[in-house]
Amino acid sequence: MKAIRFARYGEPAKELAVQECPLPEPGKGEVRVRMLASPVNPSDLSFVRGHYAGVQPQFPSPVGFEGVGMVDALGPQVQRPVPGQRVAVVNEKGGNWADYAVVPAPFLLAVPDDLPDEQVRRIVGHEGVKYAIDPVVGETGTQMYQALGEEGRMLVYGSLTGEPIRVGADPRFILAGRRILEVFWLGYWLPRLDETAQRQLVQEIVTLMREGILVTSAARAFSLDEIGTAVTQAEATGRQGKILLVPQHGS
Numbered sequence: 001m002k003a004i005r006f007a008r009y010g011e012p013a014k015e016l017a018v019q020e021c022p023l024p025e026p027g028k029g030e031v032r033v034r035m036l037a038s039p040v041n042p043s044d045l046s047f048v049r050g051h052y053a054g055v056q057p058q059f060p061s062p063v064g065f066e067g068v069g070m071v072d073a074l075g076p077q078v079q080r081p082v083p084g085q086r087v088a089v090v091n092e093k094g095g096n097w098a099d100y101a102v103v104p105a106p107f108l109l110a111v112p113d114d115l116p117d118e119q120v121r122r123i124v125g126h127e128g129v130k131y132a133i134d135p136v137v138g139e140t141g142t143q144m145y146q147a148l149g150e151e152g153r154m155l156v157y158g159s160l161t162g163e164p165i166r167v168g169a170d171p172r173f174i175l176a177g178r179r180i181l182e183v184f185w186l187g188y189w190l191p192r193l194d195e196t197a198q199r200q201l202v203q204e205i206v207t208l209m210r211e212g213i214l215v216t217s218a219a220r221a222f223s224l225d226e227i228g229t230a231v232t233q234a235e236a237t238g239r240q241g242k243i244l245l246v247p248q249h250g251s
Contacts (some may be wrong), residue, residue, distance in 0.1 A: 002224045002247065003098035005060040009050035012231040016048060016063065018224050024102045026075030031105050033089050037120075037221070038067030038096040040234040040243040042135070042160055047094060051162065055093065055187070064096030064245070065187070068111060068120040078105045086111045088120045092187045097224065099247045106191065109202050131155075138163030148179050157184040217241040223248050 001023050006015040026032045044063055046052040071085045081087055087108040095101045111120060130151070132144045135158030142165050145154055156165070167181065193201065208214040219241030222230035227245070234243040 001099035003095070004063050004224055004227050004245075006048050006057075006063065007060045009048065012045050012048045013228045016227045016231060018227060019060070021098075023100060026073055026078070026102050028076045029078060029104055030075040030102050031071055031078055031081070031108055032073040032075075032100055032102050033069035033087060033108070034072045034100055034249065035067055035069040035089070035096055035098060035247050036086075037244045037246045038064045038089075040230055040245060041066060042158060044094075044097075045231060045234065057094070062093070062095035062098065064094055064098070064101075065091050066120075067091070067096035067101070069096075069101065071108070072100060074105075075102075081105070081108055081110055086113070090186065090190055092191070097227070097245050099224070099249060106195070106198070109198065112206055133157065136160045137165050141165040142167075145179075145181060151178055153180040153182070155182050155184055157186075218244050220244070221246045 002018050003021045004016055005019050067089045069089055071081050071083050088111055089096055090107045091103050132154040134141045134144050134156050137159045138161030145167055221244045224247055230243055
């Protein structure tokens with residue numbers, strides 16, 4: 001099979017390369033998934049550059065934390081999801097940028113047949129100064145925090161700038177009211193949910209997608225062999241939509 005890997009930290013367009021690898025076999029509690037599509041996210045590119053906290057690569061390292069695929073094979077002591085089931089794949093160690101990926105069964109979330117592959121990733125809006133959500137931090141995050149009302153709540157789930165948030169130079173602003181600043185990392189949060197909570201989460205997301213409240217758009221799909229162009233396009237100024245890697249099985 002084909003898999004994208006990198007042998008050292010550096011610029012993704014230079015360091016990422018497609019390799020021919022043996023088809024992986026799922027071990028105890030694991031599932032092999034035939035990947036259908038995987039987004040090129042800022043977290044993936046930060047990982048290649050050595051800036052992603054919480055996950056350390058073992059070179060040559062696989063890449064790709066998110067994606068969607070079809071269950072291909074079950075390891076020992078795994079009963080579901082069943083082969084042929086379409087699933088969202090949360091790969092905490094990376095490895096979804098490949099024809100196939102092996103992950104622990106609890107990291108797979110069943111995807112209903114009526115949702116297209118491009119809608120596995122979530123997108124969340126914000127409402128004025130009552131709630132704010134920020135993947136950028138730096139000056140953008142600082143201004144968002146300072147725009148919160150007295151009971152405002154802000155969630156930070158990324159660090160595209162790599163710069164800090166300043167919560168306010170005026171201590172009266174910090175002490176007045178009950179503003180809340182929280183952080184979220186999917187790789188930490190999701191594994192701590194039990195099976196019932198995971199099913200409820202998926203159902204809530206599916207309902208919002210069917211109602212058109214949560215929606216995202218794909219800018220362009222690239223094959224694994226086009227990884228250099230794909231990661232360059234993913235960081236292009238003014239790009240609209242998500243860059244996807246789509247393995248060409250059988251090619």
